[in-house]
Amino acid sequence: MLTRIDFQQMKEKKKKITMLTSYDYPSAKLAEEAGIDMLLVGDSLGMVVLGYDSTVKVTVDDMIHHAKAVKRGAENTFMVVDMPFMSYHISLEESLTHARNIFQSTDAQALKIEGATTELLNLTRRLTDSGIPVVAHLGLTPQSVNVLGGFKVQAREKQTADKLIEDAKQLEVNGAIAVVLECVPLDLAKTVTEELTIPTIGIGAGVHCDGQVLVYHDILKYGVDRLPKFVKPYTDLNDTIKGAIESYCSDVVDQLFPTEKQSFKN
Ligand code: KIV
Ligand code: NA
Numbered sequence: 416m417l418t419r420i421d422f423q424q425m426k427e428k429k430k431k432i433t434m435l436t437s438y439d440y441p442s443a444k445l446a447e448e449a450g451i452d453m454l455l456v457g458d459s460l461g462m463v464v465l466g467y468d469s470t471v472k473v474t475v476d477d478m479i480h481h482a483k484a485v486k487r488g489a490e491n492t493f494m495v496v497d498m499p500f501m502s503y504h505i506s507l508e509e510s511l512t513h514a515r516n517i518f519q520s521t522d523a524q525a526l527k528i529e530g531a532t533t534e535l536l537n538l539t540r541r542l543t544d545s546g547i548p549v550v551a552h553l554g555l556t557p558q559s560v561n562v563l564g565g566f567k568v569q570a571r572e573k574q575t576a577d578k579l580i581e582d583a584k585q586l587e588v589n590g591a592i593a594v595v596l597e598c599v600p601l602d603l604a605k606t607v608t609e610e611l612t613i614p615t616i617g618i619g620a621g622v623h624c625d626g627q628v629l630v631y632h633d634i635l636k637y638g639v640d641r642l643p644k645f646v647k648p649y650t651d652l653n654d655t656i657k658g659a660i661e662s663y664c665s666d667v668v669d670q671l672f673p674t675e676k677q678s679f680k681n
Pocket of ligand 2: 457458
């Protein structure tokens with residue numbers, strides 16, 4: 416399995432890091448077989464797998480349930496698991512308890528948290544010191560969608576851009592092993608990538624990041640209707656799967672399935 420040292424060296428050698436979300440056994444197995452560097456059990460599972468309209472309904476138990484399946488499918492791949500909405504904001508003690516539960520029960524390699532408040536910088540330090548690597552997440556932080564006022568590009572003004580750069584540096588100082596940059600202008604992502612020694616992983620953050628992450632269902636067009644601008648779909652499973660199900664149904668109706676080939680004899 417690759418480790419944080421490998422990701423660090425990839426950054427230094429300018430070899431891009433590949434990351435993809437995964438929420439279950441088959442997606443993890445296929446991604447590992449395809450040679451992905453890192454898997455993210457994202458709380459985006461609330462939207463793409465559970466059908467919620469944001470990530471705020473996702474629970475610690477949801478994350479554990481899905482991450483365990485991912486680990487069974489990809490035992491040899493570095494797995495990052497999101498800490499879900501409000502599981503790391505009430506108190507340091509409660510945050511550490513949730514982090515321990517998720518980390519221990521899923522065999523994760525790192526946990527991801529959104530933001531860089533003083534409390535979260537402290538939490539990053541405490542988790543790191545306790546042996547739990549932290550991946551940070553800046554820019555569009557979907558757990559705050561209701562505060563941000565929607566899913567849109569962040570840090571477009573100099574002041575907010577400077578703040579993001581400072582936040583990223585503070586996260587690094589406090590032990591974060593990588594920073595996800597979501598929906599920020601590509602020049603800002605370039606600056607952050609140059610200023611940090613830890614890798615940046617971009618999603619809607621341009622080509623200059625040290626790695627890229629996308630949502631499994633988005634790159635496959637699988638169960639999603641609308642794709643954000645920053646996604647490039649690599650196939651269209653919606654059509655493939657619907658076509659296959661339609662064929663199955665018509666075969667059953669027309670008694671073309673099962674044939675003798677799929678039947679047992681005495
Ligand atoms: O939950 C998720 O899928 C994520 C990525 C978009 C970075 O956090
Ligand atoms: Na997430």
